[in-house]
Amino acid sequence: MAATSPPLTSTQPSKNITHNSCVKLLVHNSNLQSIPSNFAFINDPTACTADSLPTVDFSLLTSTDLDQRSKAIHLLGKACEEWGFFVLVNHGIPETLLKGIIDASWEYYELPEEEKHRYEAKTPLDPIKTGSGNLVNNTNQRVQLWRDFVKTYVHPEFHCPPKPQILRDILFEFSEKTRLVARKLIQGVGENLGFEEGYIDEALEMDSMFQVFAANFYPRCPHPEQAIGIPSHTDPGLFTFLIHNGVDGLQIEHDGWWFNADSPPNSILVVVGDHLEVHMAGCTIYLLNLKTSQPYIFSNGRCKSVNHKAVLNSERDRVSIVVSHGPSRETVVGPAAPLVQKDGRAVYRSMKYKDYMEWLQTKSRLNGQSMLEQQRII
Ligand SMILES: O=C(O)CCC(=O)C(=O)O
Numbered sequence: 001m002a003a004t005s006p007p008l009t010s011t012q013p014s015k016n017i018t019h020n021s022c023v024k025l026l027v028h029n030s031n032l033q034s035i036p037s038n039f040a041f042i043n044d045p046t047a048c049t050a051d052s053l054p055t056v057d058f059s060l061l062t063s064t065d066l067d068q069r070s071k072a073i074h075l076l077g078k079a080c081e082e083w084g085f086f087v088l089v090n091h092g093i094p095e096t097l098l099k100g101i102i103d104a105s106w107e108y109y110e111l112p113e114e115e116k117h118r119y120e121a122k123t124p125l126d127p128i129k130t131g132s133g134n135l136v137n138n139t140n141q142r143v144q145l146w147r148d149f150v151k152t153y154v155h156p157e158f159h160c161p162p163k164p165q166i167l168r169d170i171l172f173e174f175s176e177k178t179r180l181v182a183r184k185l186i187q188g189v190g191e192n193l194g195f196e197e198g199y200i201d202e203a204l205e206m207d208s209m210f211q212v213f214a215a216n217f218y219p220r221c222p223h224p225e226q227a228i229g230i231p232s233h234t235d236p237g238l239f240t241f242l243i244h245n246g247v248d249g250l251q252i253e254h255d256g257w258w259f260n261a262d263s264p265p266n267s268i269l270v271v272v273g274d275h276l277e278v279h280m281a282g283c284t285i286y287l288l289n290l291k292t293s294q295p296y297i298f299s300n301g302r303c304k305s306v307n308h309k310a311v312l313n314s315e316r317d318r319v320s321i322v323v324s325h326g327p328s329r330e331t332v333v334g335p336a337a338p339l340v341q342k343d344g345r346a347v348y349r350s351m352k353y354k355d356y357m358e359w360l361q362t363k364s365r366l367n368g369q370s371m372l373e374q375q376r377i378i
C-alpha cells in the first residue's frame, strides 16, 4: 500500500494536485520519471494469462437452431456463475461504431481543460461528470487514481457533453446498440435461471434500464507497480461492457488469482455487476441502516459479481469505454421471487437501485474490497 512506498523523486517538483485535476495534463506536460507521492499505490500489475477466458457467442443466443441456442444460454449462465465475466463475440455492433466511440472519447481528452472542467462533479448524481477519482487507503491516506474519466447518463434520459461533436454524433447510437445487446444477455440469464419469458424485463423494469457511459483515460505511467488506474472493485448493476484502444489493462480475479482480461479484436469484455450477484451474504449493515427488511439481489447468490481492476501501461496511453447496464433506478432489486420459492429462503435484502447508486457515489473505494464486501458482517 501507499504507506510503504519508497521515497519518490521527479524531474519536476512533486505537484500535490487536487483530486479533480487532469492526470493526462500532468503526465503529458512533464517528463515524469517517478510517481508523485499523492498517487503512490503499491500494487502488483502482473497477472496470469488464462488458456481460455469464458466466451459467449452472441449470434448463437438468437440462433434459430434451438440446440445451438440452448448451449449458448447455458454457457452464458455458466460464465456468470463461475467467473462473473466473459468475452462477448459476434455481438453485431459494427466495428466502425466501436472504433468511432474510442476515437470520440480520445478527442474528448484533447479538449481544452476549461471545457472539461465544466463537468467536474458538483453533486454525486450529476448526469455528466468528469474528474480523476481518489480513494482512501487502509492507513487513511487519500490516494489519487492514475486516470481521468468522463461519465454520462445515457438512458432513460440521454445526456452527452456538448463537445466534441464526434461524440455527440455517435454516442446515442452506441448506447442504443449496447443496450439492446445487454438486454438480450439479461434475458438469456433469466432463461438459464428458469424464469418465464418476460419475467426479468418486468421485475427489473428493463424498459427504463439505467445505462451509464464512461470513458476512462489512463496516461502512460513510468512505474505501473507504484500507481493504479482503478483498484480492485465490483461494479454496480447487471452487466458492464468494456472496450479499449488496443491497450490491455483490465484484470479480473478468479479463484483467488488475478487474470489478464485480454480481448480479441472487436470483442466486448463483459463484467457481471453486483445486482446479478453473488457469492457472499453482504450488504446487511447498510440495508438495515436503510430500514429495509426485504431480501436483496436478483439471482439469490447464483451469479457472481467479479472483482476487477485497471492496471497501467508504461509505454502507452490507454482509453477504456465502460457502459454500465442496471435495472431502472426506481426498481427495488431483491432476489427473484421464483428463486426464493425454490431455495426456500432469500440470501439478500432488497434495495432501490437509485439508493444503492447514490451510496456508491459517495463512498471511497478501499483497496481490495468490493462495495458489498465492505458491508459484510457474515
Ligand atoms: O478500464 C478498465 O479496464 C476498467 C474500468 C472499470 O472497471 C470501471 O470503470 O469500473
Ligand SMILES: [Fe+2]
Residues within 6 Å of the ligand: 233, 234, 235, 240, 308
Ligand atoms: Fe469496474
